[in-house]
Amino acid sequence: MHDHIKEYWENQALKFHNSSLATSPDSIAFELEIETLMHYLSSWDKICDVGCGNGMKAKSLVVNLECDYVGIDFSGQMIKAANAVRSELLKQNPQLKITFKQADILEQNLFEKQSFDKVVSTRCLINLRNFQAQKKAIKNIASFLKKDGIFLCIENTLDALKNLNDVRERFGLEPIAVRWHNCYFKEKELLEFVKEDFVCEKIDNFASTYYLISRTLNALMSDVVDYNSKLNLLSAKLPAIGDFSPMKCFVLRKRV
Numbered sequence: 001m002h003d004h005i006k007e008y009w010e011n012q013a014l015k016f017h018n019s020s021l022a023t024s025p026d027s028i029a030f031e032l033e034i035e036t037l038m039h040y041l042s043s044w045d046k047i048c049d050v051g052c053g054n055g056m057k058a059k060s061l062v063v064n065l066e067c068d069y070v071g072i073d074f075s076g077q078m079i080k081a082a083n084a085v086r087s088e089l090l091k092q093n094p095q096l097k098i099t100f101k102q103a104d105i106l107e108q109n110l111f112e113k114q115s116f117d118k119v120v121s122t123r124c125l126i127n128l129r130n131f132q133a134q135k136k137a138i139k140n141i142a143s144f145l146k147k148d149g150i151f152l153c154i155e156n157t158l159d160a161l162k163n164l165n166d167v168r169e170r171f172g173l174e175p176i177a178v179r180w181h182n183c184y185f186k187e188k189e190l191l192e193f194v195k196e197d198f199v200c201e202k203i204d205n206f207a208s209t210y211y212l213i214s215r216t217l218n219a220l221m222s223d224v225v226d227y228n229s230k231l232n233l234l235s236a237k238l239p240a241i242g243d244f245s246p247m248k249c250f251v252l253r254k255r256v
Protein backbone atom coordinates (compact mmCIF):
# COMPACT_ATOMS: atom_id res chain seq x y z
CA MET A 1 0.00 0.00 0.00
CA HIS A 2 2.79 2.43 1.01
CA ASP A 3 4.48 1.85 -2.39
CA HIS A 4 1.23 2.37 -4.33
CA ILE A 5 0.65 5.66 -2.51
CA LYS A 6 4.21 6.73 -3.26
CA GLU A 7 3.74 5.82 -6.92
CA TYR A 8 0.55 7.90 -6.99
CA TRP A 9 2.46 11.00 -5.80
CA GLU A 10 5.38 10.35 -8.15
CA ASN A 11 2.87 10.37 -11.03
CA GLN A 12 1.15 13.53 -9.79
CA ALA A 13 4.54 15.29 -9.82
CA LEU A 14 5.33 14.01 -13.33
CA LYS A 15 1.91 15.09 -14.60
CA PHE A 16 1.70 18.55 -13.04
CA HIS A 17 5.36 19.57 -12.43
CA ASN A 18 5.31 22.98 -10.73
CA SER A 19 1.58 23.47 -10.57
CA SER A 20 -0.32 23.43 -7.28
CA LEU A 21 -2.63 20.95 -9.04
CA ALA A 22 0.00 18.28 -8.34
CA THR A 23 -1.00 18.27 -4.69
CA SER A 24 -4.53 19.73 -4.71
CA PRO A 25 -7.16 19.96 -7.45
CA ASP A 26 -8.61 22.97 -5.62
CA SER A 27 -6.38 26.02 -5.93
CA ILE A 28 -8.65 28.18 -3.77
CA ALA A 29 -8.36 25.71 -0.87
CA PHE A 30 -4.59 25.62 -1.53
CA GLU A 31 -4.42 29.43 -1.13
CA LEU A 32 -6.46 29.24 2.08
CA GLU A 33 -3.92 26.75 3.43
CA ILE A 34 -1.05 29.15 2.65
CA GLU A 35 -2.91 32.07 4.25
CA THR A 36 -3.47 29.98 7.39
CA LEU A 37 0.16 28.85 7.62
CA MET A 38 1.36 32.45 7.17
CA HIS A 39 -0.81 33.47 10.10
CA TYR A 40 1.06 31.12 12.46
CA LEU A 41 4.61 31.31 11.02
CA SER A 42 7.20 34.06 11.51
CA SER A 43 10.28 35.20 9.62
CA TRP A 44 12.66 34.06 12.39
CA ASP A 45 11.27 30.50 12.44
CA LYS A 46 13.21 27.46 11.37
CA ILE A 47 10.52 25.38 9.71
CA CYS A 48 10.25 21.79 8.58
CA ASP A 49 7.47 21.08 6.06
CA VAL A 50 6.64 17.39 6.15
CA GLY A 51 5.29 16.06 2.82
CA CYS A 52 6.17 19.36 1.16
CA GLY A 53 5.19 18.26 -2.35
CA ASN A 54 6.57 20.12 -5.38
CA GLY A 55 7.66 23.26 -3.53
CA MET A 56 4.72 25.48 -4.45
CA LYS A 57 3.76 26.11 -0.81
CA ALA A 58 7.42 26.67 0.05
CA LYS A 59 7.64 29.34 -2.64
CA SER A 60 4.92 31.46 -1.01
CA LEU A 61 6.18 30.87 2.52
CA VAL A 62 9.86 31.56 1.85
CA VAL A 63 9.32 34.58 -0.42
CA ASN A 64 6.85 36.22 1.96
CA LEU A 65 8.42 35.32 5.30
CA GLU A 66 12.10 34.82 4.45
CA CYS A 67 12.08 32.06 7.06
CA ASP A 68 14.57 29.18 7.25
CA TYR A 69 12.73 26.38 5.43
CA VAL A 70 13.42 22.65 5.04
CA GLY A 71 10.93 20.57 3.05
CA ILE A 72 10.87 16.77 3.02
CA ASP A 73 8.89 14.44 0.79
CA PHE A 74 9.17 10.72 0.06
CA SER A 75 8.54 11.26 -3.64
CA GLY A 76 11.75 11.79 -5.63
CA GLN A 77 9.76 13.47 -8.42
CA MET A 78 8.16 15.93 -6.00
CA ILE A 79 11.61 16.79 -4.65
CA LYS A 80 12.98 17.18 -8.18
CA ALA A 81 10.19 19.67 -8.98
CA ALA A 82 10.75 21.42 -5.64
CA ASN A 83 14.46 21.78 -6.35
CA ALA A 84 13.62 23.45 -9.68
CA VAL A 85 11.53 25.99 -7.72
CA ARG A 86 14.45 26.40 -5.29
CA SER A 87 16.92 27.16 -8.11
CA GLU A 88 14.62 29.85 -9.52
CA LEU A 89 14.14 31.45 -6.11
CA LEU A 90 17.86 31.45 -5.35
CA LYS A 91 18.60 33.12 -8.71
CA GLN A 92 16.37 36.00 -7.63
CA ASN A 93 17.54 36.07 -4.02
CA PRO A 94 20.64 34.02 -3.08
CA GLN A 95 20.10 34.85 0.61
CA LEU A 96 16.97 32.68 0.89
CA LYS A 97 17.28 29.69 3.19
CA ILE A 98 15.42 26.89 1.45
CA THR A 99 16.33 23.22 1.15
CA PHE A 100 14.52 20.05 0.12
CA LYS A 101 15.33 16.48 1.03
CA GLN A 102 13.83 13.20 -0.15
CA ALA A 103 12.80 11.38 3.01
CA ASP A 104 9.93 9.35 4.45
CA ILE A 105 8.36 10.75 7.62
CA LEU A 106 8.14 7.18 8.92
CA GLU A 107 11.96 6.99 9.11
CA GLN A 108 13.33 7.53 12.58
CA ASN A 109 16.08 10.05 13.34
CA LEU A 110 15.51 12.09 10.17
CA PHE A 111 16.83 15.14 11.99
CA GLU A 112 18.57 15.76 15.28
CA LYS A 113 16.25 16.12 18.23
CA GLN A 114 14.71 19.57 18.66
CA SER A 115 15.98 21.00 15.36
CA PHE A 116 12.95 23.10 14.38
CA ASP A 117 10.85 25.95 15.85
CA LYS A 118 7.83 24.90 13.82
CA VAL A 119 6.80 21.83 11.86
CA VAL A 120 4.09 21.95 9.21
CA SER A 121 2.16 19.12 7.60
CA THR A 122 -0.46 19.90 4.97
CA ARG A 123 -2.46 16.82 3.97
CA CYS A 124 0.60 14.60 4.29
CA LEU A 125 -0.28 12.39 7.26
CA ILE A 126 -3.61 11.40 5.69
CA ASN A 127 -1.52 9.57 3.08
CA LEU A 128 -0.22 7.12 5.65
CA ARG A 129 -2.00 3.79 5.52
CA ASN A 130 -3.51 3.69 9.04
CA PHE A 131 -3.60 5.37 12.45
CA GLN A 132 -0.67 3.22 13.61
CA ALA A 133 1.57 4.72 10.91
CA GLN A 134 0.17 8.19 11.55
CA LYS A 135 1.03 7.89 15.26
CA LYS A 136 4.59 6.90 14.35
CA ALA A 137 4.91 9.96 12.09
CA ILE A 138 3.57 12.26 14.82
CA LYS A 139 6.12 10.83 17.29
CA ASN A 140 8.89 11.48 14.75
CA ILE A 141 7.69 15.05 14.29
CA ALA A 142 7.60 15.57 18.07
CA SER A 143 11.21 14.40 18.31
CA PHE A 144 12.66 16.96 15.89
CA LEU A 145 10.45 19.85 17.02
CA LYS A 146 11.87 22.08 19.78
CA LYS A 147 10.20 22.08 23.18
CA ASP A 148 7.49 24.76 23.20
CA GLY A 149 7.62 24.69 19.38
CA ILE A 150 4.48 24.51 17.25
CA PHE A 151 3.26 21.72 14.99
CA LEU A 152 0.79 23.13 12.44
CA CYS A 153 -1.06 19.99 11.50
CA ILE A 154 -3.40 20.68 8.54
CA GLU A 155 -5.01 17.29 8.10
CA ASN A 156 -8.46 15.88 7.38
CA THR A 157 -11.00 14.38 9.75
CA LEU A 158 -13.85 11.96 9.20
CA ASP A 159 -15.97 13.96 11.64
CA ALA A 160 -15.98 17.13 9.53
CA LEU A 161 -16.45 15.13 6.34
CA LYS A 162 -19.58 13.62 7.90
CA ASN A 163 -20.87 17.12 8.79
CA LEU A 164 -20.35 18.18 5.18
CA ASN A 165 -21.96 15.03 3.78
CA ASP A 166 -24.99 15.48 6.07
CA VAL A 167 -25.60 18.87 4.46
CA ARG A 168 -25.02 17.44 0.98
CA GLU A 169 -27.64 14.79 1.70
CA ARG A 170 -30.25 17.49 2.38
CA PHE A 171 -29.71 18.66 -1.20
CA GLY A 172 -29.74 15.17 -2.65
CA LEU A 173 -25.99 15.22 -3.36
CA GLU A 174 -23.94 12.02 -3.14
CA PRO A 175 -21.60 11.81 -0.15
CA ILE A 176 -17.97 12.76 -0.81
CA ALA A 177 -15.88 9.63 -0.26
CA VAL A 178 -12.40 9.41 1.22
CA ARG A 179 -9.99 8.73 -1.66
CA TRP A 180 -8.28 5.32 -1.88
CA HIS A 181 -4.88 6.64 -0.83
CA ASN A 182 -6.16 8.60 2.17
CA CYS A 183 -6.86 7.68 5.77
CA TYR A 184 -8.68 10.53 7.54
CA PHE A 185 -8.30 11.05 11.28
CA LYS A 186 -10.98 10.53 13.88
CA GLU A 187 -10.74 13.85 15.69
CA LYS A 188 -11.15 12.55 19.27
CA GLU A 189 -8.64 9.76 18.66
CA LEU A 190 -6.09 12.21 17.23
CA LEU A 191 -6.52 14.70 20.07
CA GLU A 192 -6.23 11.94 22.68
CA PHE A 193 -3.00 10.67 21.12
CA VAL A 194 -1.27 14.04 20.63
CA LYS A 195 -1.83 14.84 24.33
CA GLU A 196 1.29 12.78 25.11
CA ASP A 197 3.58 15.32 23.44
CA PHE A 198 1.48 18.41 22.69
CA VAL A 199 -1.09 20.82 24.04
CA CYS A 200 -3.74 21.55 21.41
CA GLU A 201 -3.96 25.36 21.49
CA LYS A 202 -6.53 25.75 18.75
CA ILE A 203 -8.42 23.93 16.05
CA ASP A 204 -8.63 26.39 13.21
CA ASN A 205 -11.50 25.50 10.85
CA PHE A 206 -10.12 27.97 8.34
CA ALA A 207 -11.84 26.45 5.28
CA SER A 208 -15.21 25.61 6.82
CA THR A 209 -17.41 28.20 5.09
CA TYR A 210 -15.54 27.69 1.83
CA TYR A 211 -16.16 23.93 1.91
CA LEU A 212 -19.78 24.33 2.96
CA ILE A 213 -20.56 26.57 -0.01
CA SER A 214 -18.24 25.08 -2.62
CA ARG A 215 -19.28 21.48 -1.93
CA THR A 216 -23.03 22.16 -1.67
CA LEU A 217 -24.34 25.27 -3.47
CA ASN A 218 -21.56 25.35 -6.05
CA ALA A 219 -21.94 21.61 -6.62
CA LEU A 220 -25.69 22.09 -7.21
CA MET A 221 -25.20 24.87 -9.72
CA SER A 222 -23.26 22.83 -12.25
CA ASP A 223 -22.86 19.18 -13.26
CA VAL A 224 -19.20 19.81 -14.00
CA VAL A 225 -16.94 20.53 -11.01
CA ASP A 226 -15.71 24.11 -11.38
CA TYR A 227 -13.28 24.73 -8.54
CA ASN A 228 -12.61 28.29 -9.69
CA SER A 229 -16.21 29.47 -10.03
CA LYS A 230 -17.15 32.97 -8.92
CA LEU A 231 -19.22 31.52 -6.06
CA ASN A 232 -16.19 29.59 -4.78
CA LEU A 233 -13.96 32.66 -5.04
CA LEU A 234 -16.46 34.72 -3.07
CA SER A 235 -17.10 32.06 -0.44
CA ALA A 236 -13.36 31.84 0.31
CA LYS A 237 -13.54 35.47 1.46
CA LEU A 238 -16.30 34.85 4.03
CA PRO A 239 -15.42 34.28 7.70
CA ALA A 240 -14.89 30.62 8.52
CA ILE A 241 -17.90 29.36 10.47
CA GLY A 242 -18.79 25.86 11.64
CA ASP A 243 -17.05 22.53 11.14
CA PHE A 244 -17.64 21.60 7.52
CA SER A 245 -14.15 21.43 6.07
CA PRO A 246 -12.55 17.99 6.18
CA MET A 247 -9.16 19.67 6.48
CA LYS A 248 -8.47 21.90 9.45
CA CYS A 249 -5.42 23.22 11.22
CA PHE A 250 -4.61 21.66 14.59
CA VAL A 251 -2.28 24.11 16.34
CA LEU A 252 -0.23 21.87 18.61
CA ARG A 253 2.38 23.21 21.03
CA LYS A 254 5.05 20.74 22.13
CA ARG A 255 5.15 20.21 25.86
CA VAL A 256 8.18 21.64 27.69
Ligand SMILES: C[S@@+](CC[C@H](N)C(=O)[O-])C[C@H]1O[C@@H](n2cnc3c(N)ncnc32)[C@H](O)[C@@H]1O
Binds near residue numbers: 009
Ligand atom coordinates in the same frame (compact mmCIF):
# COMPACT_ATOMS: atom_id res chain seq x y z
C1 LIG B 1 -1.66 16.13 -0.65
S1 LIG B 1 0.06 16.27 -1.01
C2 LIG B 1 0.39 17.80 -0.14
C3 LIG B 1 1.71 18.39 -0.50
C4 LIG B 1 2.01 19.74 0.16
N1 LIG B 1 2.01 19.62 1.59
C5 LIG B 1 0.98 20.76 -0.26
O1 LIG B 1 0.20 21.17 0.58
O2 LIG B 1 0.97 21.12 -1.43
C6 LIG B 1 0.79 15.06 0.07
C7 LIG B 1 2.29 14.99 -0.04
O3 LIG B 1 2.77 14.13 1.01
C8 LIG B 1 3.81 13.33 0.49
N2 LIG B 1 3.90 12.12 1.35
C9 LIG B 1 2.98 11.17 1.50
N3 LIG B 1 3.41 10.22 2.35
C10 LIG B 1 4.64 10.61 2.76
C11 LIG B 1 5.61 10.05 3.64
N4 LIG B 1 5.39 8.87 4.22
N5 LIG B 1 6.76 10.72 3.88
C12 LIG B 1 6.99 11.91 3.23
N6 LIG B 1 6.12 12.46 2.35
C13 LIG B 1 4.96 11.83 2.13
C14 LIG B 1 3.38 13.05 -0.95
O4 LIG B 1 4.46 12.67 -1.77
C15 LIG B 1 2.78 14.40 -1.34
O5 LIG B 1 3.74 15.23 -1.93
